Amino acid sequence: MTIIKRGLTALAAGALSTALAVPAFAEPVKFDFWFGLSGDLARVVDTMCKNFNASQTDYEVVCTSQGNYDATLQNTIAAFRAGKQPAIVQVYDVGTATMMLSGAYKPADKLMEENGYKIDYADYFPGIARYYATSKGEMLSFPFNSSTALMYWNKDAFAKIGKTEAPKTWEDVGADLQAMKDAGYECPMAINISANESWQLMEQFSAIHNQPIATKNNGYDGLDARLEVNKTKFVQYVTDLKKWYDAGLIKIKSKDLGQDMVQAFASGTCQVIMTSVGDHGTVGKTQKEGMNWDVAELPAYAGTERKNSLVGGASLWVLSGKSDAEYKGAAAFLNFIHDPKTALFWSTNTGYIPVTKSGFDYMKSTGFYDKAPYKGREVAIASLTASEPTEITRGVRLGNFTQIRAEFGTQMQAIFANKVSVQEGLDTLVKNGDAVLDRFQQTYPGKTLP
Amino acid sequence: MEKRVTFASWTIGILFAVPQLLLIFTFFYWPAGQAVYWSLTLQQPWGGGNIWVGLDNFRSILANADYWNSITASLVFAGISTGLAMFIALVLAALTDRQLAGSRLYRVVLIWPYGIAAPALAMAFRFILAPEAGFLAVVNKGWPGFWDPGLDGADAMASIIIAFSWKYVGYNFIFFLAAFQAIPRSLIEAAAMDGSGVIRRFWDIQFPLITPTIFFLLVINITESFQDSFGIVDIMTSGGPANATNLMVYKIYSDGFKGLDYSGAAAQSIILMVLIVLLTIVQFRFIERRVHYR
Numbered sequence A: 001m002t003i004i005k006r007g008l009t010a011l012a013a014g015a016l017s018t019a020l021a022v023p024a025f026a027e028p029v030k031f032d033f034w035f036g037l038s039g040d041l042a043r044v045v046d047t048m049c050k051n052f053n054a055s056q057t058d059y060e061v062v063c064t065s066q067g068n069y070d071a072t073l074q075n076t077i078a079a080f081r082a083g084k085q086p087a088i089v090q091v092y093d094v095g096t097a098t099m100m101l102s103g104a105y106k107p108a109d110k111l112m113e114e115n116g117y118k119i120d121y122a123d124y125f126p127g128i129a130r131y132y133a134t135s136k137g138e139m140l141s142f143p144f145n146s147s148t149a150l151m152y153w154n155k156d157a158f159a160k161i162g163k164t165e166a167p168k169t170w171e172d173v174g175a176d177l178q179a180m181k182d183a184g185y186e187c188p189m190a191i192n193i194s195a196n197e198s199w200q201l202m203e204q205f206s207a208i209h210n211q212p213i214a215t216k217n218n219g220y221d222g223l224d225a226r227l228e229v230n231k232t233k234f235v236q237y238v239t240d241l242k243k244w245y246d247a248g249l250i251k252i253k254s255k256d257l258g259q260d261m262v263q264a265f266a267s268g269t270c271q272v273i274m275t276s277v278g279d280h281g282t283v284g285k286t287q288k289e290g291m292n293w294d295v296a297e298l299p300a301y302a303g304t305e306r307k308n309s310l311v312g313g314a315s316l317w318v319l320s321g322k323s324d325a326e327y328k329g330a331a332a333f334l335n336f337i338h339d340p341k342t343a344l345f346w347s348t349n350t351g352y353i354p355v356t357k358s359g360f361d362y363m364k365s366t367g368f369y370d371k372a373p374y375k376g377r378e379v380a381i382a383s384l385t386a387s388e389p390t391e392i393t394r395g396v397r398l399g400n401f402t403q404i405r406a407e408f409g410t411q412m413q414a415i416f417a418n419k420v421s422v423q424e425g426l427d428t429l430v431k432n433g434d435a436v437l438d439r440f441q442q443t444y445p446g447k448t449l450p
Numbered sequence B: 001m002e003k004r005v006t007f008a009s010w011t012i013g014i015l016f017a018v019p020q021l022l023l024i025f026t027f028f029y030w031p032a033g034q035a036v037y038w039s040l041t042l043q044q045p046w047g048g049g050n051i052w053v054g055l056d057n058f059r060s061i062l063a064n065a066d067y068w069n070s071i072t073a074s075l076v077f078a079g080i081s082t083g084l085a086m087f088i089a090l091v092l093a094a095l096t097d098r099q100l101a102g103s104r105l106y107r108v109v110l111i112w113p114y115g116i117a118a119p120a121l122a123m124a125f126r127f128i129l130a131p132e133a134g135f136l137a138v139v140n141k142g143w144p145g146f147w148d149p150g151l152d153g154a155d156a157m158a159s160i161i162i163a164f165s166w167k168y169v170g171y172n173f174i175f176f177l178a179a180f181q182a183i184p185r186s187l188i189e190a191a192a193m194d195g196s197g198v199i200r201r202f203w204d205i206q207f208p209l210i211t212p213t214i215f216f217l218l219v220i221n222i223t224e225s226f227q228d229s230f231g232i233v234d235i236m237t238s239g240g241p242a243n244a245t246n247l248m249v250y251k252i253y254s255d256g257f258k259g260l261d262y263s264g265a266a267a268q269s270i271i272l273m274v275l276i277v278l279l280t281i282v283q284f285r286f287i288e289r290r291v292h293y294r
Helices: A002-026 A040-055 A069-081 A093-102 A108-114 A126-132 A155-160 A170-182 A195-208 A234-246 A261-266 A277-286 A324-338 A340-349 A357-365 A378-384 A401-416 A422-443 B010-039 B056-062 B065-097 B103-109 B118-128 B137-142 B153-182 B185-193 B198-209 B211-227 B230-236 B248-258 B262-290
Strands: A029-035 A059-065 A088-092 A142-147 A149-154 A187-191 A250-252 A270-276 A293-296 A312-319 B041-043 B050-052
Touching: A029 A040, A029 A069, A029 A324, A040 A059, A040 A324, A040 A340, A059 A324, A069 A088, A069 A093, A069 A312, A069 B248, A088 A093, A088 A324, A093 A126, A093 A312, A093 A401, A108 A312, A108 A324, A126 A142, A142 A277, A142 A324, A149 A155, A149 A195, A149 A277, A149 A378, A155 A170, A155 A293, A170 A187, A170 A234, A170 A270, A187 A261, A195 A234, A195 A270, A195 A401, A234 A250, A234 A401, A234 A422, A261 A270, A261 A277, A270 A277, A277 A293, A293 A378, A312 A324, A324 A340, A340 A357, A401 A422, A401 B248, A422 B041, B010 B041, B010 B262, B041 B262, B056 B262, B065 B103, B065 B153, B065 B211, B065 B248, B118 B153, B118 B230, B153 B211, B153 B230, B185 B198, B198 B211, B211 B248, B211 B262, B230 B248, B248 B262
Parallel strands: A029 A059, A029 A088, A187 A250, A187 A270
Antiparallel strands: A088 A312, A142 A312, A149 A270, A149 A293, B041 B050
């Protein structure tokens, strides 16, 4: 009797354990993806994650927004130190140097190769790929959301001063702004001068004019790179901006003051702004009824041989210390994102541009760029591919660049508040920025950028 | 001699104190010790290793003009906002204590601001003080450029002081009111019968009797103005324009977490801690002498 009983119990236990084990076999491998977008953009990422999970049954990606780029990097570092890092993390453009020296990643190209995915790296727009690649051209991370800066201009206001095209040179911009002022426009152009605008004011300007931001090819060739924006064409640019500001041709618009530049442009208050192509959708959705506007490449000074503008945005890094199964999932996810169809979905729902030529061609073939509201976004690709990237227009690879951007904001504010002259302000920017670079170099003794 | 109840064996006493000591150790001494260690090294943010640099971090911070600017800004902020918050609260409490019409309502309403989280109230003040869209836009219409916290450092400093004081008026008010109400009515009434006016009674009777409360609030307000200002600065000015509102606590955050300079931030937080300790010692040594405890 007891034997039977025991046998039955064993049988039941066996049945139970198989019952439990069977779904465990079918259970997809879960892995984490942390990103730094919020609001509307975060919803698009979530949809993309759902699409990936629905497209196959082996893996499940868990996508978590960390609010913004800074927080994503901070939280990832904290998680990494505690051994709880996500498999994939989105790191913004200027965090690239920090990531490269972290020793906390698994090279993306190696990951894809190990898991049997063939990625044609030549398919990436060179201006985008070089920003994230090592000096030898290896891709350590995957370009994800990418944009570049454009000039948004109000066609109605320009029509009033007899212009049908956007100004191509800064000399023309100065004349047009004056003409608009004379025609009674209160705010011909809006800019902001915080850390965030280092991107369009300093970095994009320097790339387009083929001017270095730092020595050693903007830091690509060594951690001993130091800033030199206080002796390039950038000085003249800031001088002009300040002159136009003093003459009332440029107004400062920021969220802290009540209205940021995009709102100022969309509401028709200001007639020209420079911002990311990523704002193309926002302007379209929030613009004043009936307003005619368009985008154009950022102007350059007369006589400049125009170079490619810089990519902005973020790339996807795969972190070290995860299991093989998770890496398989991560590789599948990256492959999914790389697909031209995903590129179309992504660009349609955000303002970001496709990162590969095949993605761009696919979008062109579907007629994406022919009709409003997406018409005009192809200007971003034209701007990014204006030339083959030079040693200087590949990008900016400086340690703790976030702090240098903050210093940019501080010094621009000091300049515009008449506390210091343009040259003094930029000299201080270089001095304080160099201290940041110095410190970064000391923190990583004997290490070199890959 | 005073008679005291003591435990026969001191081990029991220690045992009772252990949970508290453990808590203090875990949440104060251990992290503080870690901060001291970090401030003496150069930490790689991803934890790849660190280098012992001795006092180099402190040297480079103290040689930095921006840091001294940050200390000055913090002291100005602490001084003005503490003075403002305490003065307004004192006046309001004195008036409420006089049982003027509606004082019961004020008593409740004035406590609310302290219950609002700093970022939330900073967001509200950002709208109120916005030069183009806020209440002060009217003033700007009359005198263009009169109020411009986006470029004028003094205006930006004023706006964070206003926001911070507004919050602490509520806090100080509770304590002042309690102190006023603890004063025996008979004293006030006797003085009134002798013919002294409201102001006279305030200076000669009420003020001396509430000095312990004033002293307590002074210490708390100054300490909090160094620490609790973070949320307000972060939302309203982000330390700008041109570092005018880059208070010490905000600089620690932006250098450490945004700039990933953990060692520099650790050194700054040690300096901030020492500064607060020193300020508190000074207050106890020199100001407390003038406090009359009953």
